Amino acid sequence: MFSDCVKKNGNSASGARLELFLQELSSFGQMCIGQGEGLSVTRGLTPELQEWLQGKKLATAQYIRKLLDHTMAKRAAEEPLEATYTSPASKKARVQDVQDEDAPSHVENGHANGNGTARAEDDVDDENDDRDAPATSTRQHAPDERYSDLYLDTISRKNIDFDFEKLCSVTLSNINVYACLVCGKYFSGRGAKTPAYFHALELGHHVYINMATKKVYVLPEGYEVKSKSLGDIKIVVDPRFTPDEVKALDKRKEACWDLWGRKYTPGFVGMNNIKANDYLNVVVQALSHVQPLRNFFMLEDLSSRPQVAQRFSILVRKIWNPKAFKCHVSPHELIQEISLRSGKKFSLTQQADPVEFMSWFLNNLHLSIGGSKTKSKSSLIQKIFQGSLRVESQTISARADASDRLRFEDAEIKAQTSPFMILTLDLPPAPLFQDDAEKNIIPQVPLTTILQKYNGISAQERTNMRMRYSLLHTLPPYLVMHIKRFQPNKFLGSQRNPTIVTFNPRALDMSPYVEPNPALHPPGEPLIYDLIANITYEGVKVRDDSVEGEAERKVWKAQVKEGGDSQQWWEMQDLFVEKVSAELLSTKESYIMVWERRKTAKKAKAT
Template identity: 55%
Template sequence: MSKRHAELPLEQNFPGSPASKKARVEDETGGNSGNGAPAHRASGQELEQDERNGNDILAAADLEGEELQEAAQDVSESSDIDIDEEAPALSAPKRQTQPMEGYGDLYLDTVNRSVLDFDFEKLCSISLSNINVYACLVCGKYFQGRGPKSHAYFHALEVGHHVFINISLKKVYVLPEGYEVKSKSLDDIKYVVDPHFTKDAVVKLDREVHDAWDLSGSRYRPGFVGMNNIKANDYFNVAVQLLAHVLPIRNFFLLHDFPTPGTPELVLRFRTLVRKLWNPKAFRSHVSPHELLQEVALRSSKRFTLTQQSDPVDFLSWFLNNLHLSLGGSKKPSSTPTSVIHAAFQGRVRIESQAITAHSDTQNARLVFTESGDIKSNVTPFLILTLDLPPTPLFQSANRESIIPQVPLTTLLNKYNGLTASEKMAHRVRHRLLHPLPPFLLFHIKRFSKNRFVSERNPTIVTFPSPRSLDMSPYVEPNPEIWPPGEPIMYDLVANIILDPSVAAPGANEDAADKGVNAASGAAGSSTGAGAGSEKVSWLVQLHDKAVSAENSRHQQGGAAEQQHRGSEWLEIQDLFVKRAESETLFTREGYLMVWERRKVSGQKGKSRTK
């Protein structure tokens, strides 16, 4: 049986077929062309017929591609017109990489240096973020970022403050335009954000007296400026002032450049604070330690804060150890110093202990203590040497206000002569310093003791004949290989932290304050230092001005025309107050922590440790 030939193609018999759908879609798309006339589209039947007739299929495909491309271009142009019609009337200004010609100093007249204060922690005033912080040079507030959606950008649009400085990069930008300002007139602000020093300038700090003036015209001495006591952080202020005048530590933090990404925040903030203390171009004659205090409170788990009084020695011990580790120092004892902290303060002491046993004497009916024949000796490194005060007299005269116990400093140092013994936990202990002594010695005069009921302060005055020429050779075990026997080892006083007993503890009666007894709360725990419990004390520091001392020495060596002195060589700083102090009255106050610097002697062994 023969096949029946199809009369119509399948596309015409079934209008719902995919081929017919494709043709309709193409016709509709072509009908939306710009001229309004439907574009000619080759259907599947026509293409098949062309193939049968031998026409070029590739040429037809190219023609179809060109038509599709023209249609897509028309659609994109129409969409652009719609977007332009829907755009708002006000749009954000375009970002500029540089100011327009002749407008490089635009908005710089709005910079207000009197309100700028870069001592506080660099946090955005809105988001409290410490990332990419900018400071407004008009109002002094901190904002995050400078992009079109940042807080600094909105601040520029809403308030009209246009000049901002990046705190970390020290670059100045104008917002909302976004270009960088490279004017030399802003270099003083960049210097205040992060002061920097040269080697020649650091060498002259202790040789020449250079007074400076702040924005208000007040004169101040760089390095001897007051520090803000926010609430109860005077213990922190005196410890930082003390460290800022220790020569190797000061020079290290003034000159060393720390890599910002890999350096702990404690080191960076302490470096910035030391540089601000010695800044000769400061806008104010005082410094606020708020930024470093926040980091200390975080690292110490709220042990040392700005709202609660603490012991300067406790804080200094914690701070020196953490600063040593942050600088890459080793936790294990080492024969050579592994950081500038140990190079300045670490020494060695030999401790000998004998056990004491108690037994009863049946013949005399009394208790007898005997020493063990076994003596244990070990060598221990130290950073701070503790000096024990003798107990206050049990019975006082009627004129007790005018009688204050006194003891020489050399008597307290006999603790380290290797002969004087002290009893501790059923052991008799003797101490002896070993060579070589560190370049700087820290003496802690232990004034506070605590029993179950009260915390007592010992008001005994520690006297010394002169702030210069303290001989430490009697307290060091002889070692001819390091230091010749019999040669003196001289130390000079650098700083002296003073306890001010004028502030009594809350709730302590007048009689207890006169005796140096303050009430301690039950929450004080085992702390025996200043600030334990509810006790409140005040601190100040006395600092030696080496530059004035050097000029006075030059004047004495000069002729009769150069006999005029610059004044006293000592300054007393209590919070924001700075005044001169006479060297003859240094020991008339209750000293708590002293720093003595080893005198350099040319041509002697062991001098390398003093450098």
């Protein structure tokens, strides 16, 4: 067939003329194959070959491949193909995960097919392909600019969820992880013999994004896609903010909508409770509304810091992202790192105390951003939350005198100054015996009453010790208070005190509880704090196999205030987010409070 068509065009079937004709036809066949099956292309050929191909009306990739196979099979065996022609890589040497550099194409003992691999001529040549495969792989060129958006219509933004830990779903590797933008799964690598490559071949999912560089590639071809239409996906992977955008977060009033048309407010979004990590959710929600802490983790480059700081930074930015695909986020990536660093003390499968976790988390963030273990106020964490406390202690000693009467001996009072980041407030003991009418009455105590512990006058009795506490100037910009509700019990493990703490969320004056120091604070000047976050506890009765037939399940909720001059409060329990009235805050069992020092106190005095 081929010799007849050559003779009709005046060409000899042997010698240099045939060699030139075969080279041109081979190049044309590779070009057709690279651009797709069934695509007719005749530009760039000699008039002689164009005339013959147009006469056949079969200038397609499929026909050219068959023509080349038939011609090469008839070629004289004494003339090796490698001596004259070059061809694509063998079928065992596919695209590797290398840098995006244009490399020359190599082919040995095979013919190119549509996906950039090589097809052996017969079964005998398979062994030669495996032995002679080139050491360096090739990367296909990106298609023409007009076709650069190929496969982008297969992207499913509703299947994408970048909140989970970046681990390959096949090998569990965290190195060079790519996310499939069609199904949302994670795979490692994008070269030949990698999970991402095989996933593209098996399921036809072609578009992947590198989770570290945010570059998008088409597999198995391996070229990068630089379409601007992918910008929204890159924002969801790793939201970034400018200083002006961060400054405007507290002033933003308009709501946003996710891909499902659900309305949400940036900063007040639900957080997924994977199993029992609601204790972590409420702490993250509260800390993400501490303005200087939030701004630091949204703007600073923490790429060289430990993973706990990096993952908390990403989570905070996702909470405040106005262009999110979903109206909630998941702390899965952060809690996996926390579980690893804490020796599984804090995990997503077991409940924990939010106060213990908050203390551990703040100290680890302090060290992660360069804080010192010995030097005070050496990081932003300590500058925000750390204060000083004077503790006076006196040993209680007693003996019997000659008349067998008990006499207490005076002991030396020892004083020391200790730093703190969380103030613990003790509740008065709940009544042990109640009649039927009193069982429906929940005891209450004002916040100012339990703060008397730190006035420097009231003494606290401990085992063989009398303690007295007083706060020192200057108080930190943010005060974290812990209302101690759980007491150890050798029968029940721990016993909860249900006393309600009543308070006004605005204008808490802390000056009566601070030791006077005219050099640091004018006498009589108030220290006003406003509540910005309140973590509450709620016990829910559930049936179990115990003797009593039911147990109490811990439910944690976070109540946070909108920034700026707004007095609107939001209550968040896992994925449930709703507005709440400020007057109802003190009706819940408060456990952790975050108070912000009012910045207008000095200005009011100056005026």
